[in-house]
Amino acid sequence: MFNNRIKVKALLAGEPAGQQATVMGWVRTFRNNQFVALNDGSTNNNLQVVLELGKFDDTLLKRITTSAALKVTGTVVASQGKGQKLELKADTIEILGDSDAEKYPLQPKKHSLEFLREKAHLRFRTNTFGSVFRIRHSLAFAIHKFFNEKGFVYLHTPIITASDAEGAGEMFRVSTLPFDNPPRREDGTIDFSEDFFGRATNLTVSGQLEGELGATAFGEIYTFGPTFRAENSNTARHLAEFWMIEPEMAFCDLEDNANLAEEFIQYIIRYAMEHNADDLEFLRQRLLEEEKAKPQTERSELDLIQKLEFVVNNQFERITYTEAIDILLQSNHYKKKKFQYDVSWGIDMQSEHERYLVEKHFKKPVIVTNYPKDIKAFYMRQNEDGKTVAAMDILAPGIGEIVGGSQREERLERLEQRMTEMNIPHEELWWYLDTRRFGTVPHAGFGLGFERIVQFVTGMSNIRDVIAFPRTPKSAEF
RNA sequence: UCCUCCUUAGCUCAGUUGGUUAGAGCAUCUGACUGUUAAUCAGAGGGUCGUUGGUUCAAGUCCAACAGGGGGAGCCA
Numbered sequence: 001m002f003n004n005r006i007k008v009k010a011l012l013a014g015e016p017a018g019q020q021a022t023v024m025g026w027v028r029t030f031r032n033n034q035f036v037a038l039n040d041g042s043t044n045n046n047l048q049v050v051l052e053l054g055k056f057d058d059t060l061l062k063r064i065t066t067s068a069a070l071k072v073t074g075t076v077v078a079s080q081g082k083g084q085k086l087e088l089k090a091d092t093i094e095i096l097g098d099s100d101a102e103k104y105p106l107q108p109k110k111h112s113l114e115f116l117r118e119k120a121h122l123r124f125r126t127n128t129f130g131s132v133f134r135i136r137h138s139l140a141f142a143i144h145k146f147f148n149e150k151g152f153v154y155l156h157t158p159i160i161t162a163s164d165a166e167g168a169g170e171m172f173r174v175s176t177l178p179f180d181n182p183p184r185r186e187d188g189t190i191d192f193s194e195d196f197f198g199r200a201t202n203l204t205v206s207g208q209l210e211g212e213l214g215a216t217a218f219g220e221i222y223t224f225g226p227t228f229r230a231e232n233s234n235t236a237r238h239l240a241e242f243w244m245i246e247p248e249m250a251f252c253d254l255e256d257n258a259n260l261a262e263e264f265i266q267y268i269i270r271y272a273m274e275h276n277a278d279d280l281e282f283l284r285q286r287l288l289e290e291e292k293a294k295p296q297t298e299r300s301e302l303d304l305i306q307k308l309e310f311v312v313n314n315q316f317e318r319i320t321y322t323e324a325i326d327i328l329l330q331s332n333h334y335k336k337k338k339f340q341y342d343v344s345w346g347i348d349m350q351s352e353h354e355r356y357l358v359e360k361h362f363k364k365p366v367i368v369t370n371y372p373k374d375i376k377a378f379y380m381r382q383n384e385d386g387k388t389v390a391a392m393d394i395l396a397p398g399i400g401e402i403v404g405g406s407q408r409e410e411r412l413e414r415l416e417q418r419m420t421e422m423n424i425p426h427e428e429l430w431w432y433l434d435t436r437r438f439g440t441v442p443h444a445g446f447g448l449g450f451e452r453i454v455q456f457v458t459g460m461s462n463i464r465d466v467i468a469f470p471r472t473p474k475s476a477e478f
Numbered sequence: 479u480c481c482u483c484c485u486u487a488g489c490u491c492a493g494u495u496g497g498u499u500a501g502a503g504c505a506u507c508u509g510a511c512u513g514u515u516a517a518u519c520a521g522a523g524g525g526u527c528g529u530u531g532g533u534u535c536a537a538g539u540c541c542a543a544c545a546g547g548g549g550g551a552g553c554c555a
Contacts, residue, residue, distance in 0.1 A: 032514045046515095053512070066505095083515050107489065107505050108516050114547065115489070169554065206555095231553055232479055244555065340551090351551080404555065449555030462548095473479095474546085 005071075009042035016078040016086035023047060023088060024071045024096065026125060029108040030064045036090075038070060044127050044134075044282050048079060048087040060093060067104050067125060069097035113465055120469055120478050128286060131279035132458045132466055135272050139454055140224075142271035143245055146264055147222045152247060155214040155221040157207030162199050163428055170230040171202035172240075203228035207246050208445065209379075209432050212408060215248035215443055216435045222247040224450070232473050236462040237400065239451060241471040248445035254381075254390040254407040257444035258367050261394060261403050262316050265365070265453070270312050272457055273305075280305055280457075287459045304459045307397075310364065317366040321388065324368050327361060328353055348375040351400055358395045365402075366395045378422045380406040381442075382414055392446065399456050405446020412436035 005024045025040030025047070034053065037046035049072050051061070064070070071094040079087040105119055106126065116123040123129040147154065160174050176196040177183065183191040192200040207223040214221035227244040247260065273280065284304040291299045302310060319327070328334055328343045333356055341350045358366050370383060371391040380389035394403035409415040415436055419426055426433065454466040464470040469478045 029516065031517050032512055034512065035514050035517085037515075048515080050513080079513090081513050081515070102488085102506055105488065109489075109504065110516080111489065117547090227555080229554070233553060234479080235551085235553090236549085238554070242555070401555065447555060452555060 007042040008038065008040045008045070008047045011047060011076065011088070012043065012045055012084075012086065014076070014086075016076050019076050020073065021076050021088060022071065022073040023049075024069070027064055027066055027068045027070060027099070029066065033061055036064060036070070036072075038072065038088075039125075039130075041124070041130060044131055044278050045084075048081070048084050049074070049093075050087050050089050051093070052089070056090075056093060060095070063095045063098055064093075065099050065101040065104070066108060067099040067106065067122075068095060069099075070094065071096050113462065117464055117470075118477075124468075127282055129465075131276070131282050132454070132460060133468065134279050135276045135283075135458055136454045136466060138272045138275050139268050139457060140450070142268040143222075143224060143264075143450075145271070146267045147247065150220065152220040152222045153214065153218040155207075155211060155218075155223050156225065157204065157210040157214075157223045157246075159204055159226065160197070160201050161204045162197065162201050163209065169205055170232075171205055172228050172230045174201045174203060205229055206244070206447065208248065208447065209429070211246050211248040211445060212432070212435055212443065215250045215445065216439065216441065219251070220247070220249045234473060236464075237452065237455070239463055239467060239470055239472060242463075242467065243450035245448045245450060246445060248443065250441050250443040252407070252444040253442055254369060254392060254444060257405055257407060257446060258318065258369065258392050261392070261405065261446050261448075262365075262367070264448075265394070265403075266312050268453070269308055269457055273308055273312070280308070283458055283460075307459075308457065314364060316394065317362045317364055318369065319366065320369050321371045324349070324353075324357055324366075327357065331356065331361070333360070346372050346374070354395050354400055358400075359397050363397070365397070368393050368395065373418075376406070378418045378424050379408050379415065381409045382418065390444075394446075396452075396456050398461075399452050402452045402456065403446050403448045405444065407442065407444040410436060410440045410442050412440065 002024065005022050008023060008025060011021055011023060023038060023040065025038040028037040028039050028046050030036050034051050036049040036051065038049050039046045049070075072088060072090050073092045074088045074090040076086055077089050079085060081087075106116075106122055111126070113128075116126060116129065124133060144154065174196075175192075177190070177192075177194065183194045185191045192198075195201070204227060206227065207225065211221055211223055223244075223246045225243065226241055228241055229238075230240060231238065233240075247264075249256065249260065252260075287304050300307070322345065325343060325345050325347075328339075328349075333339065334343055339350075339352055339356075341347075341352065343353065357368075358364070369390070369392045370388040371393075372387060373380070373382060373389045376389050376391045380391050382389055390407035392403075392405045393401050396402040409418065412433065415433070416426060419429075451463050451466050455461070455463055458466060460466050464472065
């Protein structure tokens with residue numbers, strides 16, 4: 001029986017009234033042969049367990065090492081020391097699991113994030129990762145809560161997909177054919193008709209196309225699942241395996257889409273602020289410490305919590321692509337030739353351009369709409385000007401593109417014409433085109449990279465530190 | 479994938495123009511102390527200097543390749 005335990009979070013929230021309590025957790029530090037800082041993952045705050053001198057065996061005390069698992073029963077009393085309101089005066093201590101101090105790699109001190117990345121199986125036991133992953137959980141939960149309250153259906157789109165039409169990037173092949181000697185056709189190409197699914201299949205790069213099938217029946221759906229890109233991207237904001245949220249709404253245009261995206265982002269951030277105040281406070285302090293090493297000019301004006309409050313309490317800026325280009329062209333930054341890449345209408349904005357708009361010009365999240373059709377996907381709705389499509393990107397300070405979405409082309413002829421222009425095989429997407437044949441309606445949706453919003457909320461600068469076990473090129477340990 | 483920087487003790491790092499036995503703080507271990515907050519004090523152990531090859535009388539130090547990692551860029555979410 002273990003369920004008589006009280007979690008540290010609950011215990012710390014109560015009053016020290018001399019009541020009995022049993023806690024279980026892992027030792028963070030053992031000071032003075034007398035004070036155990038015990039953490040059970042329910043909160044960043046440790047419980048101070050006090051061991052009366054002489055009350056416990058030396059052999060037991062020797063086994064209270066960093067990260068040993070303990071069961072402690074004792075009396076909850078007001079703390080005599082500073083730093084905590086209450087503490088647990090131990091009556092009995094049971095070592096549930098020993099931890100060899102000479103071999104345990106984490107010390108009660110500050111470790112670099114790079115080092116902890118190589119100890120990803122243990123990094124949850126640190127304050128930073130404890131906070132990050134509790135916040136990650138809250139955001140995931142808030143996402144389901146938000147859509148559920150709005151009547152969206154949670155649709156599970158396939159992980160294995162046969163369509164390569166989305167063009168969202170390089171894909172991971174899924175196959176049971178032998179690598180060393182795959183069956184070949186007469187022309188030497190691999191014969192996938194003999195593969196498991198009878199055709200070439202890959203891991204999904206997006207659930208959007210299937211999402212549209214759901215939206216044109218349920219009205220409003222969302223997906224929230226793993227997504228895979230085999231791009232050789234080595235950056236602080238890319239993963240080969242990441243989680244994406246893709247809502248898709250029928251009877252919805254670009255403006256409705258932008259409104260929903262903004263409301264959604266504010267909702268989930270607000271949820272984390274309400275439910276993870278301690279974790280955010282810890283991360284706020286952590287970032288302040290980190291910024292002390294930087295020159296004053298590079299430090300951020302707002303701390304983490306101020307930044308989140310600002311985002312939650314202010315409307316996102318909304319501009320068209322054309323306006324964005326004008327702002328860039330008229331900026332002093334451009335006139336002084338400080339952009340590495342040139343600016344003109346029709347370019348796919350580089351991250352330096354996006355960063356200028358978001359971090360220098362507006363200093364808040366920006367929704368950019370109506371991009372040139374030539375730099376966007378085939379399924380986006382063509383605007384009447386013949387040049388742009390009803391696309392929408394949300395750019396966030398410090399992260400870049402956090403949301404990419406659009407109103408979809410619901411007119412069959414326009415969609416087919418665009419697919420032809422972009423060399424997208426019609427026959428492969430017959431099922432997608434059927435939505436436009438049978439009761440087509442204006443609809444829209446977007447994709448939000450989950451890890452990027454977790455980065456934004458936690459202030460972690462590397463995406464590998466907001467997913468438990470990151471998959472990146474040349475790296476799939478754990 | 480491109481540019482750039484890094485790799486020395488368990489961790490964070492120092493190591494001079496190439497020169498004998500490679501250092502510090504923390505951690506660990508031993509002891510002391512005991513209301514501590516990354517406890518403190520004293521002592522001890524701990525190293526194939528990322529790997530391979532080269533230059534040299536002599537390489538942690540110079541050169542090359544490879545591996546891993548950081549930062550920036552591209553691709554994107």
